[in-house]
Amino acid sequence: MAEILSIARKEFRGFFASPAAYLFLALFAAACLFVFFWGEAFFARNVADLEPLFDWLPLLLIFLIAALTMRSWSEERRAGTLESLLTSPVSLWQLVLGKFLAALGLLCIALLLTLPLPVTVALLGPLDGGPVLGGYLATLCLGAAYIAIGLFTSSRTDNPIVALMVTVLICGLFYLIGSSLITGLAGYHLGQFLELLGTGSRFDAISRGVLDLRDIYYYLSLTGVFLVLNVHTLETLRWRGNPVSRPLRHWNAVTALAVVNLLAANLWLYPLQSIRLDLTENHLYTLSEATTQTLAELDEPLRIHGYFSEKTHPLLAPLVPRLQSLLEEYQVRGGGNLRVEFVDPTRDKEAEETAARRYGIQPVPFQTASRYESAIVNSYFDVVIAYGDDYEKLGFRDLIEVKSTGEGDLKVALKNPEYEITRAIHRLVRSYRSGADTFAAIHQPVTLHAWVSPKAKLPEELQSLRDDLDAVVGELKDKAGDQLSVEFQDPDAGDGELARTLYDDYGFSPLLASLLDPQPFWFHLMLESGDSQVQVPLPATLDRDSLRQSFDDALKRLVPGALKTIALVAPDGPRFQGSGYNALVRSLEENARVERTDLADGRVPAGTDLLLVMNPTGLDQKAVFAIDQFLMRGGRVVMAASPYQVSLGQSLTARRQDTGLESWLQHLGVTLEPSLVLDPMSAALPVPSTRVVGGLTFREIQMLPYPFFADLRDDQLNRDHPITAGLQQMIVSWASPITLDEEKTGDLKVTRLMETSGRSWTQDSAEVLPDFERYPSQGFDSPEARSPQLVAVALEGEFTSAFADQDSPLLAGDALKGDTPAEDTQEDTQEDDHPAVTASSVIRKSPESARLVLVSSSSFASDTMLDLITQSLGTVYTQPVAFIQNAVDWSLEDPALLALRGQSRYARTLAPLTRQQQRGWEYANYGLALLGLALIWLWRRYIRARDQRRYQKILAEVA
Numbered sequence: 001m002a003e004i005l006s007i008a009r010k011e012f013r014g015f016f017a018s019p020a021a022y023l024f025l026a027l028f029a030a031a032c033l034f035v036f037f038w039g040e041a042f043f044a045r046n047v048a049d050l051e052p053l054f055d056w057l058p059l060l061l062i063f064l065i066a067a068l069t070m071r072s073w074s075e076e077r078r079a080g081t082l083e084s085l086l087t088s089p090v091s092l093w094q095l096v097l098g099k100f101l102a103a104l105g106l107l108c109i110a111l112l113l114t115l116p117l118p119v120t121v122a123l124l125g126p127l128d129g130g131p132v133l134g135g136y137l138a139t140l141c142l143g144a145a146y147i148a149i150g151l152f153t154s155s156r157t158d159n160p161i162v163a164l165m166v167t168v169l170i171c172g173l174f175y176l177i178g179s180s181l182i183t184g185l186a187g188y189h190l191g192q193f194l195e196l197l198g199t200g201s202r203f204d205a206i207s208r209g210v211l212d213l214r215d216i217y218y219y220l221s222l223t224g225v226f227l228v229l230n231v232h233t234l235e236t237l238r239w240r241g242n243p244v245s246r247p248l249r250h251w252n253a254v255t256a257l258a259v260v261n262l263l264a265a266n267l268w269l270y271p272l273q274s275i276r277l278d279l280t281e282n283h284l285y286t287l288s289e290a291t292t293q294t295l296a297e298l299d300e301p302l303r304i305h306g307y308f309s310e311k312t313h314p315l316l317a318p319l320v321p322r323l324q325s326l327l328e329e330y331q332v333r334g335g336g337n338l339r340v341e342f343v344d345p346t347r348d349k350e351a352e353e354t355a356a357r358r359y360g361i362q363p364v365p366f367q368t369a370s371r372y373e374s375a376i377v378n379s380y381f382d383v384v385i386a387y388g389d390d391y392e393k394l395g396f397r398d399l400i401e402v403k404s405t406g407e408g409d410l411k412v413a414l415k416n417p418e419y420e421i422t423r424a425i426h427r428l429v430r431s432y433r434s435g436a437d438t439f440a441a442i443h444q445p446v447t448l449h450a451w452v453s454p455k456a457k458l459p460e461e462l463q464s465l466r467d468d469l470d471a472v473v474g475e476l477k478d479k480a481g482d483q484l485s486v487e488f489q490d491p492d493a494g495d496g497e498l499a500r501t502l503y504d505d506y507g508f509s510p511l512l513a514s515l516l517d518p519q520p521f522w523f524h525l526m527l528e529s530g531d532s533q534v535q536v537p538l539p540a541t542l543d544r545d546s547l548r549q550s551f552d553d554a555l556k557r558l559v560p561g562a563l564k565t566i567a568l569v570a571p572d573g574p575r576f577q578g579s580g581y582n583a584l585v586r587s588l589e590e591n592a593r594v595e596r597t598d599l600a601d602g603r604v605p606a607g608t609d610l611l612l613v614m615n616p617t618g619l620d621q622k623a624v625f626a627i628d629q630f631l632m633r634g635g636r637v638v639m640a641a642s643p644y645q646v647s648l649g650q651s652l653t654a655r656r657q658d659t660g661l662e663s664w665l666q667h668l669g670v671t672l673e674p675s676l677v678l679d680p681m682s683a684a685l686p687v688p689s690t691r692v693v694g695g696l697t698f699r700e701i702q703m704l705p706y707p708f709f710a711d712l713r714d715d716q717l718n719r720d721h722p723i724t725a726g727l728q729q730m731i732v733s734w735a736s737p738i739t740l741d742e743e744k745t746g747d748l749k750v751t752r753l754m755e756t757s758g759r760s761w762t763q764d765s766a767e768v769l770p771d772f773e774r775y776p777s778q779g780f781d782s783p784e785a786r787s788p789q790l791v792a793v794a795l796e797g798e799f800t801s802a803f804a805d806q807d808s809p810l811l812a813g814d815a816l817k818g819d820t821p822a823e824d825t826q827e828d829t830q831e832d833d834h835p836a837v838t839a840s841s842v843i844r845k846s847p848e849s850a851r852l853v854l855v856s857s858s859s860f861a862s863d864t865m866l867d868l869i870t871q872s873l874g875t876v877y878t879q880p881v882a883f884i885q886n887a888v889d890w891s892l893e894d895p896a897l898l899a900l901r902g903q904s905r906y907a908r909t910l911a912p913l914t915r916q917q918q919r920g921w922e923y924a925n926y927g928l929a930l931l932g933l934a935l936i937w938l939w940r941r942y943i944r945a946r947d948q949r950r951y952q953k954i955l956a957e958v959a
Contacts, residue, residue, distance in 0.1 A: 003090055007098025011072075012105055016940045021106060024068050025936065028110040029929040031060050036117060037925070043918045046873055048125025048908040050118055054135040054207040058175055058200040061139070061146055066167035068106065069150025070160040072099050073234075077158035086238045092231045100147055100227060107143045109936065111136060116928040120921055125910040126713065126728045130209035130279030138206035141219035142199055146171050148226035155233040174199045174222075180314050189310060192321055196270075201318070209280040214269045221262045228258045273325065274332075282726075284418075287329055290897060291422045295330070297429055298337045298387075304330060304421075305384040306342045307355055312379040313366040315412040316396065320381070323399065326417055327383070345380050359384045359393055385421065387428035394420055401875060423897055427591050430563035438555045439480040444530040446558065448473065448486045451502060453521040461542060462523060468544040469525075472551060491522050507632055507801070507844040512811060527551075529558045533847070535633055537606055553607035564592045564609040564892055569599055571617055580863040581614055587881045588612075588888065591897070599623035602810045604630045610891055612884070613639035615858040619660030621809040624802075628664060632801050632843035636851045636891035638884065642736045642858035643674045646768060648868075651699075654734065654766040657858075665854070667802040669744030670793065672856055673737045676768070677789045678707035678780055679760035681912050683731045685709055685872050703872070707780055708734050708768055710756045710791070711912045718753050723794065723853070723886040728908050730754060730879050733865045735857040737762055737789040747798055753853075754792035761786045794887075796851040804844040853887045860884075873909065 015021035032053055036042055040052030076082040085095060121127045149170050154163040176182055178198010183191035195201040199222070202215045232255040239248050278286040295302075306327055308320050324342060331340040345352035345361070355361035363378035381396040401415040439446070450473075452458075455466050473486055491499035491510075502508040502524070510520030525536035536554045539546030566588055570581050588594050597605050602622030604611055611630050616639065619627075631637050645657040656674065665672060685706040710732050717724040724730075732754065740750060761783055770779020803809070859865045861880035869877040889897060913921070 003094045004097045004101065007090070007094060008101040008105065011099050011102030013943075015102065015106055016944075020068075020071075022933065022937065024064060024106065025110050025113060026933060028060070028064055029113040029933070031064070032057075032114050032117070033925060033929060035060070037922050043910070043913070043922075046910050048121050048127050048910050050121060050127075050132050050135055051207075053114065053117060054131075054138070054203075057135075057139050058142060058203045061143055062168055062171040062175060064110075065103070065107070065143060065146040065150055066164050066171065068103055069147055069154055069167065070164040071154065072103070072151050073155040073230075074158050074160045074163045078160075082237070086234065092234045092238075096151065096227055096230050096234070099151060100144075103147045103151070104140075104144055107140070107147070111139060113929055113932045116925050116932075120925060121910075124913070124921065126908045128209065128281045128908065130281055131207060134209045134211060134279050135207035137211070138203045141206070141216060142203050145174075145199065145219050145222040145226070148223040148230070149174075152226040152230045152233065155230050155237075171199075176200075178202070180318060183314075183317060191317055195318070195321070204318075208285070210276055210278055210285045212276040213272065214266070214275075217269055218266060221266055224262045225259050228255055228262070231255075273328070284416075285326075287326075287333055287418060288422075291330075291418060292333055294422050294426050294429070295334045295338065298334070298425075299429070299432070300337075300388050302334065302338045302425065302428075303386040304338065304340045305355075305359075305386070306340065307345055307361055307380040307382040307384070308342065309346050309363070309377075309379040309381070310344055311346070311377050312381060313377065316366075316379070316381055316400070319400065319412070319414055322414060323383070323417060326421075330421065346378075355380075355382075355384075359386075359391060361393065364396065383421065385424045385428060387425070388432050390428055390431055392424040392428055394424060419897065423590055426897060427563070430591075433559055433563075438552070438559060439483050442483070442529055442555070442558050445482075446480065446484050446527055446529045446555070448476075448484065448536075449524075449526045449528060450486065450488045451491050451498070451508070451522050451524040451526075452488060453490055453492065453523065457519075457521050458523070459519075459521065462521075465538070465542045465547065468547055471544060472548050475548070476551065503844070506847065509841045509844070511841045512808075527554050527558060532558055533634070534558055539606070550606060556607070557609060564894070565605075565607050566592050566594050566610050566612050566888065567597050567605050567608040568594055568612045568614065569597060569616065569623075570612075570614040581861065582863055583866055583878070584614070584861045584881050584884060587878070587885060591885070592888070599626045602626050604635075608635070610636045610638065610888055612888070613637065613641065613661075614861070615645075616641050616659045616661055617645065617657055624660055624664050625809045627661075628801055628803055629843055631799055631850050631852060632846045634847040634849045638853040638887045638891060640855040640857055640860040640884075641672065642734065642856055643672055644676055644734060644736065644766060645858055646734045648864055652769055654768045656766060664802045666741075667744070668795070668799060668852070669741040669748070670795070670854060671739045671741070673739060673762070675736060675762040675764045676708060676766075677710060677732075677735045677737055677756055677760055677762055677791060678782070679710035679756045679789075680705070680707060680778065680782075681711050681713075681757045681759065682707045683709040683711050683869060683872060683912060685868055704770065704779070705912055705914065706770075707778060709869070710735060710760065712754055712756065712791075713911060716755050716757060716788075718751060721751050721753060721794065722890045723883065724753050726886070727879060727882060730883060731869055731877070732756075732791050732855070732857050732880075733859045733868075734768065735789075735791040735855075735860075738791060738793055738854065738856050740790070740793070745795065748795045749797050751794040752790055752792075753794055754855075755788045755790050758788050759786050760789050762789065791857065792853070792855045792883075794851070794853045794890075796848075798848055799846040799850050799852070801842060801844050801846075803842045806842065808842050851891045853891065855883075 015024075035056040036052050039056065042052055045052065073082070076085065086092075118127065118129075118132050122129075146167075150163070150167045153166040153170065154160070156166070157163050175198060178195045178201035183194050183201075186194060196218075199219075202218050205212060205215050232251065235251050236248070239245070278284070304327055306324060308324070312320070327340045327342075331338050343351045343355070345355055345363070361380065361382050361384065363380055365376050365378050381399070383394040383399065385392050385394070398420050399415060399417055400412055402412055450469070452466065452469070455463050458466060477484055477486070489498060491502055499510075499522075508524050510522055512520060523538065525538075527534045527536060534554045534557045536550050539550050568581070568585065568588075585594055592609075595605050595608070599619070600623065602625050604626050608630070611627060613627065616623075627637060639661075641659045641661060643656060643659065643662075644654050646652070646654045654676070659672070662672065682705050684703050686701045686703055712730045712732060713728070717727055717730060719725055735756075763781065767780075772779050775781055861884050866877055866880065885897075
């Protein structure tokens with residue numbers, strides 16, 4: 001080993017004895033910086049990763065390493081010094097490994113010059129260190145293979161230029177054979193085989209952050225093969241001019257055997273797919289614990305069908321093996337309850353017909369280009385998950401994400417396949433349980449508490465319902481057997497102790513039929529199972545069928561994992577006003593039922609598990625009462641509201657609005673201040689602006705940092721709360737500051753979810769267009785007094801009702817037409833010839849399970865906001881939708897998908913930067929590269945001076 005290191009030091013010094021090493025390092029650093037900042041337009045791309053660098057390194061290394069190694073042996077042959085080396089006491093292996101390590105050491109120094117790039121990215125955004133580490137390791141592995149190839153070709157000729165060209169040719173062939181340029185022209189199976197042979201495709205796998213033993217060994221075997229061939233070439237040179245003898249034939253056999261074994265080990269390792277290390281921060285390429293838990297909940301066999309065409313779009317072809325590998329891992333985790341099948345419908349007509357008839361799978365036409373013509377390929381890229389009689393289909397739009405990096409230049413990657421597949425499985429299991437035998441799905445005994453007054457005290461219209469209650473309870477007892485127990489109690493019986501207990505524990509009070517008939521009575525029903533309690537609302541139409549449906553809805557809420565129901569309150573208006581929530585609704589419907597409501601009758605729809613209030617405008621007392629009593633029942637409420645309404649038509653305008661919730665929120669200790677938050681740490685958007693030239697006014701659209709779109713990152717998002725823990729960043733549009741009254745929220749658990757930066761400020765005016773004439777720097781007045789502003793908060797615990805000391809608003813109006821499980825309001829609707837009855841009371845406080853999440857933005861997660869940010873980033877932006885989904889899951893205590901959501905490859909965006917700041921970071925990297933070269937020069941100069949002093953000392957001692 002000492003001899004090898006001695007030779008490596010000698011060769012390493014030889015590189016710096018001439019300008020060759022400095023030229024190599026300078027060219028390497030210049031090429032890397034050019035492709036990073038210019039070729040891939042790092043700042044315009046706006047993603048916090050090093051993909052622009054690692055995408056180009058396999059190609060750059062071909063030419064740079066070919067130039068580095070071309071003189072290694074050819075110069076020895078041309079100068080006539082090779083013969084002395086071959087006859088020296090040092091073995092050929094030591095000579096080859098010494099030169100190899102010297103070149104590899106120089107490559108390591110070259111990579112050190114690029115370290116300011118990951119540091120820069122880490123300072124500007126949430127960089128995932130796993131792919132960076134994988135990328136540098138892949139570069140070393142690939143560089144080692146290229147160096148071995150270069151040394152071999154250099155040993156075959158005494159002409160360095162020939163060695164350079166042959167090295168470029170061999171390395172280029174290894175790169176091209178697995179590139180999309182070649183695999184896209186081949187079929188799927190042949191393309192997959194070619195990818196296994198290509199150096200670039202293996203490089204991509206490691207630079208994603210996945211260390212697969214098969215990929216690492218591929219490079220080691222390639223390096224070993226060409227080092228063996230290098231030693232064999234030198235050995236044949238030693239025997240040159242002599243007749244073929246037995247030792248030479250022995251050398252040939254040993255070389256052939258070594259090469260075959262090194263290559264054959266790749267075939268032996270190919271089936272070993274599980275020996276790998278996922279370096280990514282959130283283990284993006286390893287099935288999570290959430291997926292394992294979801295698969296463990298399977299009650300029936302699950303089937304996953306992957307429909308992939310052999311011929312597909314070149315950008316989709318590299319994604320098929322990754323998706324298939326992931327599905328195979330699902331099969332391993334699912335055990336005997338999960339079966340995975342891959343089908344190519346273009347080769348199996350019967351399978352194609354079955355896919356179309358049973359699952360509605362149709363081929364998607366893609367335009368492709370071959371050597372001779374453009375063509376249309378009808379391709380399949382679909383996954384079907386089937387469970388019981390239900391199924392869910394995932395198309396290529398669900399599984400991939402596209403990043404636009406320039407005109408006609410697209411990057412395609414798998415979006416978050418584990419989330420999409422696990423989400424589909426989760427929903428199918430919920431749906432299956434919702435339709436199954438309810439009592440069989442509830443694991444603990446159920447108790448019905450019926451706090452009902454005697455029949456004689458009930459209003460006439462409710463006396464028949466009392467008889468229907470006995471009948472419905474009898475049916476449930478027959479169905480449930482011993483699993484259901486029933487307790488009928490009159491709260492007014494005895495000394496009224498039970499009535500006081502119900503008031504203290506649940507906030508229940510007697511009901512009134514109307515203000516004109518103030519005779520109180522009791523008719524409260526509650527189901528209890530374990531720690532779960534669900535109230536059974538009285539139906540809108542007081543008949544047996546409706547009462548039975550109310551019990552069914554309440555029982556389903558006790559089923560663990562049953563499909564939940566979300567009631568959405570959102571304005572219906574023109575899309576350009578920003579009131580559309582189509583993207584949000586589509587995402588929510590992936591995991592729950594979504595029902596729209598306007599709360600006009602003062603009730604939340606029956607069976608609602610969570611109330612989602614988006615951009616409320618002018619809510620009346622009945623609507624506010626519905627929200628209040630839903631929360632008092634232990635319901636969960638998520639809302640996005642602001643005192644300002646922003647419209648985007650021919651111009652961008654804002655106006656003050658009355659949400660109707662101001663007083664109610666203030667009662668809970670939360671105030672939406674009548675102002676707007678501005679933050680210099682903001683997203684760049686196409687903003688209408690005014691420019692005056694020569695007395696003429698021009699209105700134009702410019703891509704500018706827009707302070708009303710606060711870009712929140714790092715500690716601005718609460719990393720300890722499930723809603724925001726998994727989100728990399730969040731853009732909150734036209735938000736208002738939230739202030740908290742600690743006296744009113746003292747008994748609640750309050751969590752500050754999102755805050756703007758410490759440089760943000762507020763304005764009271766509704767002017768949302770920049771005025772660069774008056775404010776040249778940012779377009780808006782920016783006072784000196786600045787501080788962080790709270791824009792999202794979560795509250796949980798025991799709330800008190802804002803209507804606790806008032807009569808129910810429902811008693812003052814006409815008979816109501818709906819009901820809600822979250823308020824103590826009940827209605828009796830008779831035939832047309834009977835007067836309607838409204839039975840209502842006010843629940844004065846909530847149980848500890850009640851939760852409220854508030855975001856102070858009226859446009860949060862709206863279609864218009866998402867479209868604006870998508871145009872700015874060049875990729876689909878869904879972080880606000882992920883926030884709402886996380887809030888829903890947290891509110892419903894369903895954390896299965898919280899850890900997976902939002903882990904998109906392009907979700908890690910850069911912090912907002914001005915053009916001057918971008919140039920500053922870019923020039924700083926140029927300067928650091930030059931500084932690195934200068935330090936290397938000083939280091940080598942010091943080493944050379946030290947060696948000279950040592951040599952002079954030796955000469956002096958000899959003399």
